[in-house]
Amino acid sequence: MPKNIIPDSETRATAEHAKDLRLWLRMLACTNLIENHVRARLRSDFDITLPRFDLMSQLERSPQGLKMGELSKRMMVTGGNVTGITDQLVREGLVVREDSPKDRRAYIVKLTAEGRKSFRRMAEAHEGWMVALFSGMEERQRDELYDLLASLKTSAAKVAAKH
Amino acid sequence: MPKNIIPDSETRATAEHAKDLRLWLRMLACTNLIENHVRARLRSDFDITLPRFDLMSQLERSPQGLKMGELSKRMMVTGGNVTGITDQLVREGLVVREDSPKDRRAYIVKLTAEGRKSFRRMAEAHEGWMVALFSGMEERQRDELYDLLASLKTSAAKVAAKH
DNA sequence: GAAAATATTTCGAGCCTTAAAATATCAAAA
């Protein structure tokens, strides 16, 4: 085996770097593929946007309702943003703002009965899309992916937190 | 082992469905974490947006330049969109529109010397961010993730193509 | 040539996003 096919340390480092980049680009491509599919189907089948769906999904997980600020934190968007999205859902009758009995500055946002019903239908469809999208992978692979993503999340969160 | 801890087929199906959903939500969380980090740093360090960076990155891979329509296809966005992003990059002197000698309807978009220089600096930083973000994973894990994502991409693309 | 297809741009509209200013209220210290 000739010596010159063994990469020097700089070449090796660059190759490793490029690998991380490729990994990210592939991951981004996958996510965009799925996310765009979901957006398109939410719009065509239910005439709703992903942010609105996400907000409703947060509320479904918290039947006691959430304050605007809590929604903002969980959805990782600014408060003004939540105001806008909530306004629309209120207009459509899917969500209500109730005055907080504890704090008169705050609202508590809840799903209406119609909102709950509507969300359930959407969530069911959404879950079905996911099953279809992942169906080409074996269960073992999906489990493995799930675990690796946990590791990635930890790793990335540590770095992202700094800046 | 009591019989009743063996889930019936419906319960099992539902559990499997929920797993796919959780997998997706975790993947989305990871991607958003990283993507937001990248957007923020591109803005704070280089005063550029991700779509603009992406367009430049396409051009760097194609030194002979690309037509607007090719950019549109590769970036998976509409033509009108590419027009807007290109306009801004032209204004900043990072990119030029040249008339195509073959087809007078078409432009060929290329990086300027300054655009190339600027992109190289950004790409280097970008790669560094990736190395950092993935550094908490072992190399074996990153390789495994890379392979699993290939499988996912195939699976999802097949489904997404239908609609 | 006329008709159909292609490459882009323009226009209108919607949404998300942020940052900063304005309100209102709460909570704690003086």
Next chain:
DNA sequence: TTTTGATATTTTAAGGCTCGAAATATTTTC
């Protein structure tokens, strides 16, 4: 109790990305 500083939310202003449809210009095809 009054003041002061923090908190919860909305409003406002501006910027960007995005799409889809209509408008232009040009090429290709029949």
